[in-house]
Amino acid sequence: MEKNFLGLLHSCAQSLFEFKPRIEFEVSPAQLPFSTDRLHRIHSLPPSGVPAPPVAPTEPSKSPRVTRKELNGEFTFENFVVGPPNRVAQAAAIAVCDDPGRSYNPLFVYGEPGIGKTHLLHAICHRLMKLEHLKITYLSSEEFLNQFITSVMNSDRESFRSSCRDTDVLVLDDIQFLSRKEKTQDELFHTFNVLMENHRQIILSSRSSPRETAGLQGRLASRFQWGLVTRMDCPNFELRVAILLQKARIRHVDLPIEVAEFIGENFTESIRELEGALARIASVASMNATPINLDSAQQCLNEILTQDPVTGTITVAQILEAVQRYYNLKPKDLLARSKVRSRVLPRQIGMYLARRLTQLSLEEIGMHFGGRDHTTVLYAADRIENLQKTNAQIRRDVHQLKDRIASTRFAG
Secondary structure, eight states, X not given: OHHHHHHHHHXXXXXXXXXXXXXXXXXXXXXXXXXXXXXXXXXXXOOTTOOOOOOOOSXXXXXXSEESOOXXXXXXXXXXXXXXXXXXXXXXXXXXXXXXXXSSSSEXXXXXXXXXXXXXXXXXXXXXXXXXXXXXXXXXXHHHHHHHHHHHHTTOHXXXXXXXHSOSEEEEEOGGGGTTOHHHHHHHXXXXXXXXXXXXXXXXXXXXXXXXXXXXXXXXXXXXXXXXEXXXXXXXXXXXXXXXXXXXXXXXXXXXXXXXXXXXXXXXXXXXXXXXXXXXXXXXXXXXXXXXXXXXXXXXXXXXXXXXXXXXXXXXXXXXXXXHHHHTOOHHHHHSOOOOHHHHHHHHXXXXXXXXXXXXXXXXXXXXXXXXXXXXXXXXXXXXXXXXXXXHHHHHHHHHHHHHHHHTTTOO
């Protein structure tokens, strides 16, 4: 418990009690099936399967402590807003910083784009930079691939290997980019093994879990699960509002709570959407030298939220057509009262997309789907929202459908 979970327990306790308590573990000798002398002897031995802590060099490394990647100064733990969708990932990240190389090694964080994975990785690097002896290598997977290709072209693979393996912490962002790139994955496999054998910390991020990442070698997927695999979900309403208020504070923008709630209700897919809406409102207010209020925010974002068909609004008809094509269904299949799962699920996904991508009421959406009432639409939307958290295939279907619908948005 001390070796593997103390950091996580500290983080969770601190978030609950608003101070960092001291946590102690006690074992009652009376309940042990052997003597306390034996317990001390066992405790002094290295646990089986748990790597020894990294040995710090006697002198700080003279090489740059973070190589290859410029860190975003705003992406720190202090600026990372914590809520139910990201609490476990944040606590695990802090635990890694408290005991690099031992707590959750490797740490694998996954989730949809724009929900804060890169922020968390940068925050880890910022915190680890305070440990003078650590050398940190941060690469996007695209950079890892490009560096590897260059080393092959220049017949200098040893230099590349040295730069990735002679480090205390290796951070790789967007692992899914290496999908089906076999030679690069081979190189990463051997790099992974070398770092783990030397008790170095590895931190990875991806859009999907190791097992769900198509084109990822099985041996890599297996190794990525040696430590902790944790998912970050899209922020819920309360977290979206808190993030907006935090972003506004950092940018010295006076954002009223009712405006933050208005943005949070209408931009639900990612933190990037929230940042874009905030930047647009702040820019217009600055140019007009007027304070931000709910009326001005609604006017500013009206073009995005409510568009007419001529300028490319998303209609229920477009959603129905996209769903029919995607699932190879006939138009009547989505509107019929059939209870067959192969038709119910696409119909519910269609209702979910209509609620997310149009400004229609629940009753209006129900009318487009065969005259169903508003409770049916609400149930369908909530069900698909929840299924996406546990079902990777449905999550992929929804995102692919959104991409297809977006591509027809300005088709005229």
